[in-house]
Amino acid sequence: MNGATNETNGVHKKILPRLQIIDEKQEFSKDLPSFMKDEWQIADAGFNYNLVAVFGSQSTGKSTLLNRLFGTNFDVMNENSRRQTTKGIWMSRGKDMNVLIMDVEGTDGRERGEDQDFERKSALFSMATSNVIIVNLWEHQVGLYQGANMGLLKTVFEVNLQLFQAARGKEKTLLLFVIRDHVGTTPLENLSNTLTEDLKKIWDSVSKPEGLESCTITDYFDFMFAALPHKLLLPAKFEEDVIKLRERFANPNHKEFVFKPNYSKRVPADGFHVYAEGIWDQIMSNKDLDLPTQQELLAQYRCDEIATVAFDAFLGKIKGFRQPIEAGKIIEDLGPQMEEIRNATIKQFDKEASRYLSEVYKRKRQEILNKTNSQLHVFFLGQLKNLTKKAINTFNARIQEKLKGEGYDFAEVVSNARKDIETFFKNNAEEEFNQLSDSINEIAAKSRTEETKKMIKNLEKTVQTQINEFVSLYFKTPTTDMWGKIIGKFQEVLQKAEQQLLKKAKSFNSSEEENTKSLENLRKRSWQQLRKKIDDELADNMFLLKLRERFEEKFRYDEEGLPKVWKPDDDIDAHFRKAREDALKLIPLFAKVQIPDGIDLDIPSDDDFIFEESLVILSETKQHDLNVRFKRESDAFYLEAKRSVVQTTAR
Ligand code: GDP
Ligand code: MG
Numbered sequence: 001m002n003g004a005t006n007e008t009n010g011v012h013k014k015i016l017p018r019l020q021i022i023d024e025k026q027e028f029s030k031d032l033p034s035f036m037k038d039e040w041q042i043a044d045a046g047f048n049y050n051l052v053a054v055f056g057s058q059s060t061g062k063s064t065l066l067n068r069l070f071g072t073n074f075d076v077m078n079e080n081s082r083r084q085t086t087k088g089i090w091m092s093r094g095k096d097m098n099v100l101i102m103d104v105e106g107t108d109g110r111e112r113g114e115d116q117d118f119e120r121k122s123a124l125f126s127m128a129t130s131n132v133i134i135v136n137l138w139e140h141q142v143g144l145y146q147g148a149n150m151g152l153l154k155t156v157f158e159v160n161l162q163l164f165q166a167a168r169g170k171e172k173t174l175l176l177f178v179i180r181d182h183v184g185t186t187p188l189e190n191l192s193n194t195l196t197e198d199l200k201k202i203w204d205s206v207s208k209p210e211g212l213e214s215c216t217i218t219d220y221f222d223f224m225f226a227a228l229p230h231k232l233l234l235p236a237k238f239e240e241d242v243i244k245l246r247e248r249f250a251n252p253n254h255k256e257f258v259f260k261p262n263y264s265k266r267v268p269a270d271g272f273h274v275y276a277e278g279i280w281d282q283i284m285s286n287k288d289l290d291l292p293t294q295q296e297l298l299a300q301y302r303c304d305e306i307a308t309v310a311f312d313a314f315l316g317k318i319k320g321f322r323q324p325i326e327a328g329k330i331i332e333d334l335g336p337q338m339e340e341i342r343n344a345t346i347k348q349f350d351k352e353a354s355r356y357l358s359e360v361y362k363r364k365r366q367e368i369l370n371k372t373n374s375q376l377h378v379f380f381l382g383q384l385k386n387l388t389k390k391a392i393n394t395f396n397a398r399i400q401e402k403l404k405g406e407g408y409d410f411a412e413v414v415s416n417a418r419k420d421i422e423t424f425f426k427n428n429a430e431e432e433f434n435q436l437s438d439s440i441n442e443i444a445a446k447s448r449t450e451e452t453k454k455m456i457k458n459l460e461k462t463v464q465t466q467i468n469e470f471v472s473l474y475f476k477t478p479t480t481d482m483w484g485k486i487i488g489k490f491q492e493v494l495q496k497a498e499q500q501l502l503k504k505a506k507s508f509n510s511s512e513e514e515n516t517k518s519l520e521n522l523r524k525r526s527w528q529q530l531r532k533k534i535d536d537e538l539a540d541n542m543f544l545l546k547l548r549e550r551f552e553e554k555f556r557y558d559e560e561g562l563p564k565v566w567k568p569d570d571d572i573d574a575h576f577r578k579a580r581e582d583a584l585k586l587i588p589l590f591a592k593v594q595i596p597d598g599i600d601l602d603i604p605s606d607d608d609f610i611f612e613e614s615l616v617i618l619s620e621t622k623q624h625d626l627n628v629r630f631k632r633e634s635d636a637f638y639l640e641a642k643r644s645v646v647q648t649t650a651r
Pocket of ligand 2: 077
């Protein structure tokens with residue numbers, strides 16, 4: 001089809017090729033990007049393009065009309081073989097206009113008794129992409145409120161509500177009704193009135209989403225009407241009227257120009273293929289489709305793509321700096337050069353990306369700016385280093401030179417040389433410095449916060465590991481001096497962490513105030529980690545286990561750790577009581593963190609954290625509850641012991 005010719009006015013003109021963007025298997029074409037770019041040459045149009053789709057019953061002359069209006073070559077059904085055209089959506093570009101046209105085949109499933117699945121899908125797709133929808137119908141279909149077209153329109157309305165809920169009244173779609181085989185006895189105005197009435201009725205019958213019960217059809221749609229005479233009976237008049245109709249699409253000064261700005265779906269041409277495919281994917285996976293989300297996804301995807309291209313170009317341009325700087329050379333005008341390269345990069349990014357959703361665009365712009373800055377930062381530092389080296393060498397040489405002569409005033413020699421060299425340095429560095437110091441500060445501040453965060457996180461991790469270790473250790477064999485040991489260990493770990501923090505902070509040049517804040521945070525976080533570990537260790541069942549262990553140790557095993565065999569004259573009751581008492585002592589021991597006298601951990605309290613309160617581990621009720629539960633559990637051991645004696649005696 002590429003290169004096909006069409007004889008119009010005796011001149012051979014190249015017809016733009018069409019593309020089946022959705023095929024009969026409902027798959028999305030992989031060729032759309034190359035068609036947008038090469039075949040249709042519309043990918044660079046930005047927002048300066050429009051999209052038209054057509055709906056209507058089979059064989060109502062839709063494709064014929066599109067071909068006449070836009071100079072396309074969509075399939076027209078042959079008079080002789082009235083076979084159905086395959087389902088799918090075809091797209092082409094209008095000749096001499098920035099308009100994409102979609103010919104939707106098989107939109108009226110109900111007329112052909114098929115399921116309406118594809119009808120709904122293609123309606124969704126068309127509504128989400130098109131600015132103008134042509135609804136094509138025979139004159140005798142007008143007023144047939146129950147007709148096939150009306151079912152289709154109901155679908156269109158429903159789908160539209162789903163898509164544009166959030167954009168009510170701001171973005172609209174134009175429905176252009178084209179009435180075919182208009183005989184002329186009923187004026188167009190009457191036909192339009194009948195249609196308008198019917199549309200309102202259909203709209204009323206559509207169920208509205210919550211909160212939109214009272215929305216009107218004109219919140220979402222504008223309407224226009226046109227009529228065309230019978231193509232075969234009045235061929236000349238037909239052609240004439242088609243040319244008039246074409247004006248509404250082609251001439252922005254026409255009073256009925258169809259492409260109003262608020263019909264635009266705000267998809268830049270270079271992102272159309274991404275957007276369209278994304279929409280189709282959502283439709284196919286039956287996911288809820290809303291345009292704001294699609295717009296956001298599109299913006300992210302395209303801004304990333306655009307940024308990658310711009311950044312690659314940037315890397316290519318700065319490549320040349322590396323070698324000389326690493327070799328210790330001073331690059332003249334490095335500052336201005338870098339500035340220019342960076343500006344060009346951002347400009348390149350802005351050119352395409354700025355058309356996308358503004359918050360996404362701004363975020364991605366900051367990202368690429370940071371990326372370029374940190375690359376340039378390296379060269380900037382290198383240049384300064386080289387400059388310093390050169391300045392010192394020159395200074396040294398200058399002095400040595402002077403000192404070889406005679407009758408010099410040493411102090412004067414030094415101060416003159418210093419003045420010269422400092423001027424040299426300043427002159428050279430100033431430009432670089434001024435150009436870049438702002439961005440340097442910005443990067444430095446940002447990296448510093450990030451580095452500090454990273455460092456603190458690492459510190460906290462180390463603290464946590466140590467805490468976990470010693471708490472587990474001391475809890476394994478609980479003793480009365482356990483808390484003293486734990487608190488002592490905690491202080492030790494914390495102190496080490498604090499020292500490390502201060503050491504690092506110094507290398508970051510953090511302020512006194514920042515340091516105090518970081519230290520406070522560290523102390524508080526570490527304490528919370530300790531508390532969490534304690535809670536983990538003392539979860540209900542874990543604690544009961546501890547009690548049981550302590551109890552069994554005393555009751556079921558002898559001093560050498562061997563299982564006790566009860567003899568008839570053993571005082572089981574006394575043993576039992578002693579062991580149980582011992583075990584129960586653990587409850588008050590663990591009920592509260594006991595800070596040894598004279599120790600102040602200096603953990604800061606704040607609105608949602610009070611240190612004193614955090615000391616309590618087991619509430620009164622909890623303690624009581626554990627008491628009861630454990631007593632019940634230990635009774636079983638008592639009975640078991642008693643029984644074993646009876647058995648031994650009986651043998
Ligand atoms: P589509 O299925 O709606 O795309 O219809 P086509 O454009 O393929 O046309 C179907 C048949 O209707 C073809 O044989 C056309 O020649 C014929 N046709 C096209 N336009 C008109 C028209 O305005 N009036 C009539 N009566 N027939 C038309
Ligand atoms: Mg067709």
